[in-house]
Amino acid sequence: MSYVNIPRYRDDPNYRYKMPRIQSRIEGRGNGTKTNISNMGDIARALKRPPTYATKFFGCELGAMSKFEESEEKALINGAHTDTTLAGVLDKFIELYVLCQNCQLPEIELFVKRGELLCSCNACGHKGTLDMTHKAASYMIKNPINTAKMTKEGSSSKEPTNGVANNTVVKSEKSKKHRDPSKSEKNEKSDKSEKPEKVEKSEKTEKSEKSEKSEKIDKVEKLEDLSVESPELSEIATRLRCFLEKGDRTCEDFSEELHMLQISQGFDNVSRMFIALSAIFNSDVPLTLELFKDRIQLVKAATGYSMTPKEKITALEYFIFQSNPQEITNYPYYSQLLYSHDILEGSDFIRYYNKSNRHSGNLNNIFLRAKETIAPFIEWLQEDE
Incomplete structure (x- = not known):
């Protein structure tokens, strides 16, 4: 077959x-x-x-x-x-x-x-x-x-009824009363000899369970290794860019390919958005607001498959401040494009930049610079609401 x-x-x-x-x-x-x-x-x-x-x-x-x-x-x-x-x-x-x-x-x-x-x-x-x-x-x-129904059928074959359980208890009590003392000594000896074997088996099972748990933890750690600051992301972005350049790719094709890359490579959602932006906007061509607006539907497609507002904004921050520093002054306008095309709500920006700190290390430094740059746009959003 x-x-x-x-x-x-x-x-x-x-x-x-x-x-x-x-x-x-x-x-x-x-x-x-x-x-x-x-x-x-x-x-x-x-x-x-x-x-x-x-x-x-x-x-x-x-x-x-x-x-x-x-x-x-x-x-x-x-x-x-x-x-x-x-x-x-x-x-x-x-x-x-x-x-x-x-x-x-x-x-x-x-x-x-x-x-x-x-x-x-x-x-x-x-x-x-x-x-x-x-x-x-x-x-x-x-x-x-x-x-x-399936669980009931399974449990009925494994678990005895009350009547059966009572019968076994009664029989065991009767057997205790009429038990031969010489036989009981033999049974005790056999029980003692069996105990170390049972202990060894239980130790082996515990070790195997621990090893399985450690393997699972290792796998999870491997999947969580790739973050937006990982150098490996540039190679993944290049692969995605090649995919876009081969023939006429729809937004759905792009979103599906990006999602499959995330599953196979194990990067987080912030990295997914950053990889998408890096693939859509080639570093060989200078990034401009006009170019960003022309390809906004591809940007929107990258945000599918459950991505939080915080993840979207963090990725945009990193893409502008780290990869395209010449466009830092235009960061509020890039944010406005996401807002006007329903990729993010005004309340998402207000809630995100309402915090004094968002991340740690370099990402938090970028956040603080972005917060200062985007302040006029946040004020405008607050007045509008």
């Missing part, structure tokens, strides 16, 4: 999230023609969704009757549909109800609460509401994933 990435447009050969490729065949003739997806069960397991969800989605998108047969784990859809068409519909289902809206990884848990289709991401912790305008969403709300 061949596998494809989740979703298919991920072209990384080492991508860890994979699902079986759709296997379908057309059955019947005339009005009785049906498309049989024979491996719907395997696909659903890879997506961690009930197979009825995707089957219903196929029916809604293709405008045909659809049903899932549990006995054979296959989906039947009225009409003749090619693998390409089915794969396109499945990609849309994955985009809406499998991928996290924040990190774009297929790690969300789907659940229903108060008539809403909600999600919680196991990878980045994002929580939100999924698209409920689709016809298939109403079916999902009426037929939620029954995780409680």
Whole structure:
């Protein structure tokens, strides 16, 4: 069985999230023609969704009757549909109800609460509401994933009932009364010999758990190593600039590529904004307000995927004061461009520069200089509000 990435447009050969490729065949003739997806069960397991969800989605998108047969784990859809068409519909289902809206990884848990289709991401912790305008969403709300039932079934097989527990206690008490003293001595000796083995095993498990925890901590530290002051960011910005220069790239393409770089390289959101600005505005061409305004939509695209106002302003400060010091006097006007194009609110600037200190070291020195430079713009915003 061949596998494809989740979703298919991920072209990384080492991508860890994979699902079986759709296997379908057309059955019947005339009005009785049906498309049989024979491996719907395997696909659903890879997506961690009930197979009825995707089957219903196929029916809604293709405008045909659809049903899932549990006995054979296959989906039947009225009409003749090619693998390409089915794969396109499945990609849309994955985009809406499998991928996290924040990190774009297929790690969300789907659940229903108060008539809403909600999600919680196991990878980045994002929580939100999924698209409920689709016809298939109403079916999902009426037929939620029954995780409680699964946990009950699991616990019932492991945990004994009160009656069984009482019986075992009674039997153990009776056995204690009628126990042979010679046998008890042997049992005590065997227990003593077993204790050191148990201690050794527990020590080994503790060591393995500690090593696993230390490995996880090391991984997190590696991801958090790259900050806006890291020299490695210039190389990443060059890669992103090359991506922009190859053909006609849309703002969506740019935002997606930047997001994937952040996931693979592990830099923070301030670095993401700074890398984007460094890629959009080449150091070979002098930065001007006119050029910044012409490419403001690309700047706006860089702020997608949940970025706080503080992170946006910090990145702009560093980009102007560190990389383009000739434009320091124009810093208020660059800030005004972000304000006028709805990238930042006026209250964001007021709240940010209301503090006496924001960072430490060089970043705080830049903040203090920026605060002094932008003071007229902040006064204007306060009067406007």
